[in-house]
Amino acid sequence: MESDQQIIDWILDTQERERGFRALVKAYSRRIYWHVRKMVILHEDADDLVQEIFVKIWQNLDKFRGDSKLYTWIYRITTNETLSFLQRKRRHMTESLDDNSFLLDSVNQSIQQGDISGTEIELVLQKALLTLTDKQRQIFQMKYFEHLTFEEISDITGTTVGGLKATYHTAMKKVEEFVANG
Amino acid sequence: MSAPFQSPEDSYFQQLESKLNRIPTWQSPAMHVADDYFDQLEANVLHKIQKPQARLLPLWGRWVAAAVVLVIAGVYFFNPFSSPSWQDFSNEDLVVYLEDHQSGVPWEEMTSQVEVRNLVPLHEISDQDVENYEEIYGI
Numbered sequence: 001m002e003s004d005q006q007i008i009d010w011i012l013d014t015q016e017r018e019r020g021f022r023a024l025v026k027a028y029s030r031r032i033y034w035h036v037r038k039m040v041i042l043h044e045d046a047d048d049l050v051q052e053i054f055v056k057i058w059q060n061l062d063k064f065r066g067d068s069k070l071y072t073w074i075y076r077i078t079t080n081e082t083l084s085f086l087q088r089k090r091r092h093m094t095e096s097l098d099d100n101s102f103l104l105d106s107v108n109q110s111i112q113q114g115d116i117s118g119t120e121i122e123l124v125l126q127k128a129l130l131t132l133t134d135k136q137r138q139i140f141q142m143k144y145f146e147h148l149t150f151e152e153i154s155d156i157t158g159t160t161v162g163g164l165k166a167t168y169h170t171a172m173k174k175v176e177e178f179v180a181n182g
Numbered sequence: 183m184s185a186p187f188q189s190p191e192d193s194y195f196q197q198l199e200s201k202l203n204r205i206p207t208w209q210s211p212a213m214h215v216a217d218d219y220f221d222q223l224e225a226n227v228l229h230k231i232q233k234p235q236a237r238l239l240p241l242w243g244r245w246v247a248a249a250v251v252l253v254i255a256g257v258y259f260f261n262p263f264s265s266p267s268w269q270d271f272s273n274e275d276l277v278v279y280l281e282d283h284q285s286g287v288p289w290e291e292m293t294s295q296v297e298v299r300n301l302v303p304l305h306e307i308s309d310q311d312v313e314n315y316e317e318i319y320g321i
Contacts, residue, residue, distance in 0.1 A: 055227065
């Protein structure tokens with residue numbers, strides 16, 4: 001697999017841009033997919049959204065100047081598109097801007113289809129995560145499951161480190177309470 | 183050597199994470215995907231970027247096109263430059279007008295009791311309007 005620097009060099013060279021894009025897809029498809037999948041739950045939704053994200057990356061490659069890290073730039077597009085997708089789907093499926101019931105339905109559907117499996121406690125955690133807002137859930141996921149630092153998440157989301165810590169703290173508390181109370 | 187300074191919030195978060203890391207239940211359930219999915223994903227993405235993007239006009243072109251459409255629509259519906267034609271008048275208006283006109287009454291003395299639709303003064307009716315009316319109605 002090519003290094004980020006090699007991919008950047010190819011992207012910045014108009015003759016090699018497509019080669020750089022292919023290498024980018026190979027290098028990042030799994031990471032982007034799993035980030036998106038954990039947010040949208042259903043594989044079909046994740047598949048559609050990931051393809052849209054890569055097309056958007058391709059369309060905006062000429063705007064990438066190499067002044068930020070490649071994964072930061074890719075993640076920024078990924079997180080924004082994921083949040084937009086969830087807002088659109090929520091508007092379509094529910095009446096409330098805070099309603100995550102459609103995601104809970106997706107979890108139940110995925111369990112029935114065998115696309116999600118886990119112990120009872122793990123499934124309680126998944127449901128606990130769905131009590132968070134999209135942004136809280138995304139930040140929690142990036143910090144707790146993907147092990148990004150607050151500084152990295154700040155670069156991606158544009159939120160200050162202090163703001164992220166506050167959001168993370170709130171998310172942790174909500175999840176703790178849900179898990180404790182069932 | 184003293185330990186490096188930790189701000190209260192840093193140590194709080196470290197303690198919180200340490201507490202959570204000791205809880206074995208904090209694993210999310212496994213999500214599954216087919217083994218060859220990522221190869222297929224790569225192929226689908228590369229296929230999509232190679233399809234020609236349907237874009238007839240650049241962004242500035244779309245603004246110009248929209249402005250042109252608005253101008254055409256405005257001229258069509260409001261038509262500030264046209265003079266009123268006989269189609270703007272009701273039959274009653276035109277009959278009165280023509281009776282006056284044919285009787286040789288000067289424009290200035292023509293009856294003003296007839297209100298033409300769109301409040302066009304009678305003296306602005308053109309001769310062409312009259313001819314059109316005469317042709318259509320056989321007057």
